[in-house]
Amino acid sequence: MEEFLQKAKQSTSELLKLKSGEKKEILLQMADAIKEKSQEILEANAKDMENAERSNLSSALKDRLYLDEKRVSAMAQSIREIAMLKEPVGRVLEGWEIDNGLRIEKVSIPIGVIGIIYESRPNVTSDAAALCFKSSNVVILKGGKEAQNSNEAIAKILQDVLVKNSLPKEIIALLPDYSREGVDKLIKMDKYVDLIIPRGGEGLIRYVSEHATVPVVKHDKGLCHTYIDKDADFDKAIKIAVNAKVQRPGVCNAMETLLVDYAIKDEMLLKLYEAFKPYKTLLKGCAVAREVIDIQEATEEDFHTEYLENILSIKVVDGVDEAIEHIRKYGSGHSEAIVTENYTTAEKFLNAIDAACVYVNASTRFTDGGVFGFGAEVGISTNKLHARGPMGINDLTTYKYKIYGEGQIRE
Amino acid sequence: MEEFLQKAKQSTSELLKLKSGEKKEILLQMADAIKEKSQEILEANAKDMENAERSNLSSALKDRLYLDEKRVSAMAQSIREIAMLKEPVGRVLEGWEIDNGLRIEKVSIPIGVIGIIYESRPNVTSDAAALCFKSSNVVILKGGKEAQNSNEAIAKILQDVLVKNSLPKEIIALLPDYSREGVDKLIKMDKYVDLIIPRGGEGLIRYVSEHATVPVVKHDKGLCHTYIDKDADFDKAIKIAVNAKVQRPGVCNAMETLLVDYAIKDEMLLKLYEAFKPYKTLLKGCAVAREVIDIQEATEEDFHTEYLENILSIKVVDGVDEAIEHIRKYGSGHSEAIVTENYTTAEKFLNAIDAACVYVNASTRFTDGGVFGFGAEVGISTNKLHARGPMGINDLTTYKYKIYGEGQIRE
Numbered sequence: 178m179e180e181f182l183q184k185a186k187q188s189t190s191e192l193l194k195l196k197s198g199e200k201k202e203i204l205l206q207m208a209d210a211i212k213e214k215s216q217e218i219l220e221a222n223a224k225d226m227e228n229a230e231r232s233n234l235s236s237a238l239k240d241r242l243y244l245d246e247k248r249v250s251a252m253a254q255s256i257r258e259i260a261m262l263k264e265p266v267g268r269v270l271e272g273w274e275i276d277n278g279l280r281i282e283k284v285s286i287p288i289g290v291i292g293i294i295y296e297s298r299p300n301v302t303s304d305a306a307a308l309c310f311k312s313s314n315v316v317i318l319k320g321g322k323e324a325q326n327s328n329e330a331i332a333k334i335l336q337d338v339l340v341k342n343s344l345p346k347e348i349i350a351l352l353p354d355y356s357r358e359g360v361d362k363l364i365k366m367d368k369y370v371d372l373i374i375p376r377g378g379e380g381l382i383r384y385v386s387e388h389a390t391v392p393v394v395k396h397d398k399g400l401c402h403t404y405i406d407k408d409a410d411f412d413k414a415i416k417i418a419v420n421a422k423v424q425r426p427g428v429c430n431a432m433e434t435l436l437v438d439y440a441i442k443d444e445m446l447l448k449l450y451e452a453f454k455p456y457k458t459l460l461k462g463c464a465v466a467r468e469v470i471d472i473q474e475a476t477e478e479d480f481h482t483e484y485l486e487n488i489l490s491i492k493v494v495d496g497v498d499e500a501i502e503h504i505r506k507y508g509s510g511h512s513e514a515i516v517t518e519n520y521t522t523a524e525k526f527l528n529a530i531d532a533a534c535v536y537v538n539a540s541t542r543f544t545d546g547g548v549f550g551f552g553a554e555v556g557i558s559t560n561k562l563h564a565r566g567p568m569g570i571n572d573l574t575t576y577k578y579k580i581y582g583e584g585q586i587r588e
Numbered sequence: 589m590e591e592f593l594q595k596a597k598q599s600t601s602e603l604l605k606l607k608s609g610e611k612k613e614i615l616l617q618m619a620d621a622i623k624e625k626s627q628e629i630l631e632a633n634a635k636d637m638e639n640a641e642r643s644n645l646s647s648a649l650k651d652r653l654y655l656d657e658k659r660v661s662a663m664a665q666s667i668r669e670i671a672m673l674k675e676p677v678g679r680v681l682e683g684w685e686i687d688n689g690l691r692i693e694k695v696s697i698p699i700g701v702i703g704i705i706y707e708s709r710p711n712v713t714s715d716a717a718a719l720c721f722k723s724s725n726v727v728i729l730k731g732g733k734e735a736q737n738s739n740e741a742i743a744k745i746l747q748d749v750l751v752k753n754s755l756p757k758e759i760i761a762l763l764p765d766y767s768r769e770g771v772d773k774l775i776k777m778d779k780y781v782d783l784i785i786p787r788g789g790e791g792l793i794r795y796v797s798e799h800a801t802v803p804v805v806k807h808d809k810g811l812c813h814t815y816i817d818k819d820a821d822f823d824k825a826i827k828i829a830v831n832a833k834v835q836r837p838g839v840c841n842a843m844e845t846l847l848v849d850y851a852i853k854d855e856m857l858l859k860l861y862e863a864f865k866p867y868k869t870l871l872k873g874c875a876v877a878r879e880v881i882d883i884q885e886a887t888e889e890d891f892h893t894e895y896l897e898n899i900l901s902i903k904v905v906d907g908v909d910e911a912i913e914h915i916r917k918y919g920s921g922h923s924e925a926i927v928t929e930n931y932t933t934a935e936k937f938l939n940a941i942d943a944a945c946v947y948v949n950a951s952t953r954f955t956d957g958g959v960f961g962f963g964a965e966v967g968i969s970t971n972k973l974h975a976r977g978p979m980g981i982n983d984l985t986t987y988k989y990k991i992y993g994e995g996q997i998r999e
Contacts, residue, residue: 190916193940275961279950286942288972367797371972386778390798392973413995420997505601527990529604531697539690539993548998549989550686561699561782561986562803563973575972578960579938582950584824586831587959 178362181353182369185290185315188345192287192313195344197264204260204307207338208253211303214334215249221330222299229323241297242324252303252331255553259307262552265570266313280581285574287313289371292352292363294319294385296377299327306335306349308555312573317370319352319360364389376556394568397559398483399429399511401541404500404526406517407440413538414445414516415452420540421514423456426487429557430512430544433483434490436500437466442493446470449491458487465493480507497522501529508532511559511566512541533559533566589773592764593780596701596726599756603698603724608675610753615671615718618749619664622714625745626660632741633710640734652708653735663714663742666964670718673963676981677724691992696985698724700782703763703774705730705796707788710738717746717760719966723984728781730763730771775800787967805979808970809894810840810922812952815911815937817928818851824949825856825927826863831951832925834867837898840968841923841955844894845901847911848877853904857881860902869898876904891918908933912940919943922970923952923977944970944977 195203211218222244229239271283291314293305302318309316320328328351336346352359364373367390375385376396386393403421405414421432437445446462446469453460461475475490480503482490494500497515504513514536515526523537534544544567546554551569558564564572606614622629633655640650679696686692702725704716713729720727731739739762747757763770775784778801786796787807797804814832816825832843848856857873857880864871872886886901891914893901905911908926915924925947926937934948945955955978957965962980969975975983 190940273961275959279954281960289942387801392803392971410995416995416997424998529601531700532988534989534991536991537993539991539996540998542998543690543991543996548686549692550684560803565987566989576976577943578945578977580945580947580950580954582948584821584827585950585954586827587835587951587953 178354178359179366179369181350182290182317182363182366184345184347185317185350186369188347189287189289189315191345192310192315192348195313197266200311200313201260203338203342203344204256204310206342207307207335208256208260210334210338211249211253211256211331215246217334218249218327218330219244219246221326224326225324232323234323238297238323242299242327244299244327248300252300255300255304256307259304259311259553259570262311262570265311265574268571270576277585278583279585282579282581283576284579285571286577288573288575290315290317290369291573292317292319292370292373292391294360294373294375294377294381296321296381297324299324299331301376302328302331303335304553305555306332308553308570308573310349312570314573315348315350317350317352317363319355319363322355325355360385361388364391364393367391374555392563394558394560394564396556398509399431399544399557399559400434400481400483400507400509401430401432401512401514402434402436402500402504402508403432403514403516403541404436404494404497404504405438405441405445406497406500406515406519406522407438408519408522409438409441409516410518411445411448415448417514417516417538417540418449419452419456421542422453422458422489423487424540424542427485429483430541431485432489432514432541434480434492434507436492436494436503438497438500439465439493439495442466443469446491453489456487458489460489460491462491463493466491483509497525501526504530504532509559510561511557512536512544514539514541533557589765589770590777590780592761593701593728593774593777595756595758596728596761597780599758600698600700600726602756603721603726603759606724608677611722611724612671614749614753614755615667615721617753618718618746619667619671621745621749622660622664622667622742626657628745629660629738629741630655630657632737635737636735643734645734649708649734653710653738655710655738659711663711666711666715667718670715670722670964670981673722673981676722676985679982681987688996689994690996693990693992694987695990696982697988699984699986701726701728701780702984703728703730703781703784703802705771705784705786705788705792707732707792708735710735710742712787713739713742714746715964716966717743719964719981719984721760723981725984726759726761728761728763728774730766730774733766736766771796772799775802775804778802785966803974805969805971805975807967809920810842810955810968810970811845811892811894811918811920812841812843812923812925813845813847813911813915813919814843814925814927814952815847815905815908815915816849816852816856817908817911817926817930817933818849819930819933820849820852820927821929822856822859826859828925828927828949828951829860830863830867832953833864833869833900834898835951835953838896839953840894841952842896843900843925843952845891845903845918847903847905847914849908849911850876850904850906853877854880857902864900867898869900871900871902873902874904877902894920908936912937915941915943920970921972922968923947923955925950925952944968
């Protein structure tokens with residue numbers, strides 16, 4: 178394992194030598210190769226699907242694992258889009274001159290070696306590899322065991338393109354050890370690995386955060402709230418609440434809890450009840466809400482739960498202050514929204530809420546790298562440092578200072 | 589302990605409510621209080637000095653611990669300077685509008701609760717407290733046991749100012765448990781603590797990095813190199829080499845190893861030998877260097893050593909490529925310099941070296957927040973992520989996205 182990581186680290190210097198145009202060209206070759214060799218990927222995927230069948234994987238997981246011609250084409254297309262992103266390395270972030278004439282430039286550089294730990298979807302393999310290559314990072318991929326054949330087939334195709342271009346295949350590496358011990362070693366090798374990005378269930382993320390000595394950028398849960406203030410435009414409020422819940426309930430930026438201002442509870446709750454009816458959303462509420470509409474009880478545990486399903490907890494709160502307090506206690510720092518026409522209330526909410534994304538009068542569903550205009554997305558970071566919220570390719574870089582002198586010494 | 593940290597976390601919301609001018613005013617009150625109550629600080633410090641005497645602390649450590657009127661005045665002055673820094677919170681870092689009219693702003697915000705673990709110098713207590721307060725962060729200070737009385741006296745004075753301004757004293761907190769177990773708990777409380785900054789010896793930093801679940805920004809060692817290329821201006825080269833070593837050998841941005849191009853070794857080494865003579869620098873060299881000048885042998889271990897003393901290892905290398913290779917192997921990613929008049933060689937070095945600061949034709953001694961123009965300095969980060977190199981007050985912030993809508997929902 179150590180030898181493997183050492184090779185990965187060494188190949189960072191090969192990557193640094195590539196010009197922007199060369200990286201683009203190689204990525205386009207990779208996209209073509211994925212397309213041309215789609216049969217190999219589909220055969221490997223068929224093996225994974227057979228195993229999934231035998232081990233009784235849930236149909237949701239099987240759907241995430243499954244590949245067909247269309248999905249493989251989409252993988253190739255995604256690599257092509259990443260190829261065309263603006264070069265993330267070498268951006269001059271700041272620059273200035275100091276008293277003695279030294280010229281200082283803060284310049285974006287690759288992070289180095291990035292380990293990405295993820296689950297089922299095989300397209301993460303090609304996406305993550307392309308994003309890391311574009312940003313001149315060596316990537317170590319550790320996908321789910323259930324997708325091992327698919328991932329190996331994809332990685333092999335990408336590595337063949339590297340080798341054809343006289344580059345070490347370690348630039349896109351699969352972790353050789355798929356076991357928990359393999360992960361355990363990887364996240365402790367801060368000598369060789371510069372960043373770990375875990376994407377997956379809470380258990381995995383907790384484990385990695387607790388045991389890693391390598392810095393971690395988590396892609397954790399989203400327990401998102403929408404607060405409808407007494408000064409809300411009722412039509413906007415209902416449209417936004419419904420959209421935030423039902424447009425795609427299984428994702429991290431979907432709303433899990435709706436907070437309604439006590440001052441408007443009677444009218445608002447009745448309207449919400451009607452609005453959610455056609456979507457068959459399972460509504461649960463606090464005692465006050467249940468006096469107005471006939472819904473299930475929401476327990477303390479419900480308010481702590483990221484359903485990722487068409488279920489919604491509702492709580493009546495006493496104005497924006499209690500809403501802020503509730504979010505502070507139960508929120509996961511992902512995406513939070515207020516619906517109000519009141520300027521001062523909106524400002525208060527925007528400033529007091531500590532989350533990656535805080536919305537006024539919009540659905541939390543917009544928290545997304547593509548929507549934000551970042552191009553392909555690494556994920557949604559729930560870290561507070563380095564990268565927060567939608568993580569674009571620029572977040573796969575760090576910086577160094579270049580200092581240009583003409584013989585200056587310190588007095 | 590958990591209760592203590594919970595209180596610290598809770599007081600973050602009080603800090604958020606303060607306007608920039610209020611923070612400035614309170615910091616100026618703190619500076620005045622330090623000055624007015626200098627007697628209390630000096631008395632506490634006398635106790636620490638007595639204990640230091642009894643426990644046979646080294647004279648270097650005693651010097652770092654010692655306070656007099658002048659040093660206490662400097663502490664007050666430093667708080668005053670921090671008070672006048674440009675407000676670090678609320679900077680709009682980026683802003684744009686997306687297709688559907690949503691307006692996105694990326695805005696700097698406090699990190700939250702920051703734990704700072706440090707050693708002897710009591711002025712770090714007031715500096716760190718002021719920097720964190722100015723950036724609206726709650727700080728948990730864990731100083732050295734040998735400075736406990738001084739640190740408690742300083743913290744008490746600052747806390748009294750907080751209380752006088754109706755703020756919770758937990759905004760500037762001293763860790764109640766000074767033992768290793770106290771530190772151990774602190775660095776694992778990611779529920780309440782957002783960042784740990786360890787400043788001190790390698791052992792401490794290694795321990796914190798290995799055991800923390802809270803993100804860590806290290807202030808680790810600086811094993812800095814200067815490479816004198818065959819195309820160097822010899823006068824500049826000698827001035828820079830001497831300055832980087834002798835101007836203040838005990839600090840992290842001082843040079844530890846000098847690399848000399850083989851092509852100029854004879855003339856350059858003789859000149860260096862003469863130039864270092866008046867400073868009584870202990871020179872150690874590789875076998876090739878020792879054929880030219882009569883100096884001690886530098887072992888493999890020497891090239892791995894941060895002397896922090898007036899000692900220099902010298903190695904003759906075969907041009908810029910071997911210099912880069914050597915630095916990659918032995919460098920600590922802090923500050924590295926090349927002396928050359930050759931444009932292409934300079935560019936090669938600037939791009940290939942992965943360090944926080946890479947210099948052309950200047951002394952590594954410039955790696956410093958004050959010199960860079962950041963104002964008071966949190967330290968020199970050897971992290972690759974979040975903050976790298978000289979860490980100014982802006983590095984005590986992170987960001988969130990504020991998104992302004994008018995009822996937008998996702999289709």
